[in-house]
Amino acid sequence: MTEFSIIIPVYNTEKYLKECLESILSQSYANFEIICVNDCSNDNSLSILKEYAKLDGRIKIINNETQRGAGVSRNIAINRSVGEYIAFVDSDDYIDKDLLFLCNEKIKKETEVVIFGAKTLNEKTGYLRRGQYSCKKFQNKFLENRLFSYHTISYNKIYKKEFLLKNGIEFNNTKTGEDQIVFIKTMLFAKNVEILKHDLYTYRKNRQNALTNTKIKNDLSPIENFHTVFNFLKMHNFEKRLIRKIQTKYLLKAISWYRKTDISMKETYFKRLSEVFEILKNEDYLWTYKIRILRWLKFQ
Numbered sequence: 001m002t003e004f005s006i007i008i009p010v011y012n013t014e015k016y017l018k019e020c021l022e023s024i025l026s027q028s029y030a031n032f033e034i035i036c037v038n039d040c041s042n043d044n045s046l047s048i049l050k051e052y053a054k055l056d057g058r059i060k061i062i063n064n065e066t067q068r069g070a071g072v073s074r075n076i077a078i079n080r081s082v083g084e085y086i087a088f089v090d091s092d093d094y095i096d097k098d099l100l101f102l103c104n105e106k107i108k109k110e111t112e113v114v115i116f117g118a119k120t121l122n123e124k125t126g127y128l129r130r131g132q133y134s135c136k137k138f139q140n141k142f143l144e145n146r147l148f149s150y151h152t153i154s155y156n157k158i159y160k161k162e163f164l165l166k167n168g169i170e171f172n173n174t175k176t177g178e179d180q181i182v183f184i185k186t187m188l189f190a191k192n193v194e195i196l197k198h199d200l201y202t203y204r205k206n207r208q209n210a211l212t213n214t215k216i217k218n219d220l221s222p223i224e225n226f227h228t229v230f231n232f233l234k235m236h237n238f239e240k241r242l243i244r245k246i247q248t249k250y251l252l253k254a255i256s257w258y259r260k261t262d263i264s265m266k267e268t269y270f271k272r273l274s275e276v277f278e279i280l281k282n283e284d285y286l287w288t289y290k291i292r293i294l295r296w297l298k299f300q
Contacts, residue, residue, distance in 0.1 A: 002104050004032040005083030005161070008091050009073040014044040016092040016204065021052050021059070023094035029101035035081055036091075037062045037073035045091070071171030071178030074154075078164065085114075086161050088154045092207055096200040103158050106194040112163040113190045115142070117199035118156045123206045131205075135197045142193035145242065148249065150187065154179040155201055159186065172228055174221040181228045184246060188238060218262040222254040223272045230279070251276065 006024055010017065024034055038046050038061060046063070053059040062076060074088060085107070089095060103114045117135025121128045130136060133156055137149050150156075154171075163169075169185045172178045229250050233243050254273060261269045 002031065002085060002107055003083040004029075004085050004087055004100055004103075004158070005077075005081035006032055006034045006087045006089055007074055007077040007081065008034065008036045008089050009039055009070040009077075010036050010041060010045050010049065010091040011039040011067075011070075012041045012043045012045060013091040014041075014048060016094075016207075017045055017048045018052075020089060020091050020094050021048075023097070024089065025052075025056060025058075026097050027095075027100045028098050029104055032058060032100060033081070033083060034059045035062065035077040036060070037064060037077050039064045039069065039073050040067040069173055069175065069178065072173050074171045074178075078161070078170075081161060084161060085158050086164065087158045089201075090155060090203075092204045093155065094202050096198075096202075099200040102196055102198060102200065106196050108192070108194070110192040111194050112160045112192045113186055114158045114194045114196055115150050116156055116158075116196040116201070118151075118153070118201035118203050119199045121202050121204050123204055128202070130199060131203070133201075133203060134199050135195075138195050138197055140195060140197070142190075142195055144187065147187040147242075147246075152180055152183040153203075154182055155203070157186070163190065172225065174224050175219040176221045177225045180225045180250070181232065184229050184232065188236070188242075216262050217257055217260045218265055220265075220269060220272055222250070222257040223269070223276060226250040226254045226276060247280075251280070 008020065013020075021034070024032075036049050036059065038049060046061075049059070049061050053061055060080070062073075062080065064073060064076075068076070078086060085103070087100075087103075099116070103116070106114050115138070117138065118131070118133035119128055120131025120133065133151050133153060139146065139149075142150075167185060167189045169182055169189070172181055230247060233246060254276060258266075258269055258273060
């Protein structure tokens with residue numbers, strides 16, 4: 001039987017944590033461990049984790065002595081895990097009871113990654129829908145030239161631990177988007193990917209106090225993620241058109257963030273963004289979106 005390690009970074013999600021844990025403990029496939037990394041929560045999250053750990057020996061708790069962020073917390077848990085395959089669940093989300101069973105059915109001897117879809121639960125309206133992370137656009141076979149159709153998130157994938165370690169695939173320590181480099185490295189390094197055309201994960205949207213729900217941004221994560229991805233691509237001889245597509249995606253993300261940046265950080269953000277353009281000024285594909293960028297900046 002395949003053994004899974006389910007990794008959950010936890011920070012102040014007492015309202016949702018029980019539902020998250022219950023959805024995992026009720027899995028129809030039982031061969032797994034749960035590694036919860038408490039990242040200095042100051043609510044009742046740790047108490048809830050301890051309560052559940054007493055009830056089920058498959059739950060392990062790691063307590064960060066200082067706040068490390070979701071990315072570093074996941075890296076710590078990967079190194080402590082014992083499962084052959086690793087899944088990531090956010091502590092305010094929950095999973096379908098057959099997620100592990102269906103993934104196990106898809107896994108073959110050489111499988112490195114299994115990709116599935118996710119539903120979206122709007123916390124404000126209570127409406128559950130297929131949403132932006134659904135599998136509705138998945139092809140039956142993995143296609144590298146359509147990699148962004150598989151979503152850049154980490155929680156809609158199960159990874160072979162050996163594959164992650166062999167390729168040095170780790171999460172960034174950025175405030176947001178810490179899984180972007182994991183996505184790029186996984187999609188470009190993996191040679192054996194299975195597609196599961198089911199939406200098996202439920203992502204909670206518009207949760208109060210969630211970082212992704214903050215409209216005004218006050219960090220440089222998209223620029224840092226751009227540099228990480230850009231430097232990685234420079235080190236490898238991937239197909240040129242694919243490199244351009246990826247670089248453009250992350251550059252446009254960094255640009256779009258500027259409009260959302262808090263006024264106190266606008267100057268710093270613009271300076272760092274200008275440095276990105278300086279790096280790219282000799283790239284021969286810049287002209288393809290130069291007009292769009294200039295038009296956007298004109299009205300900021």
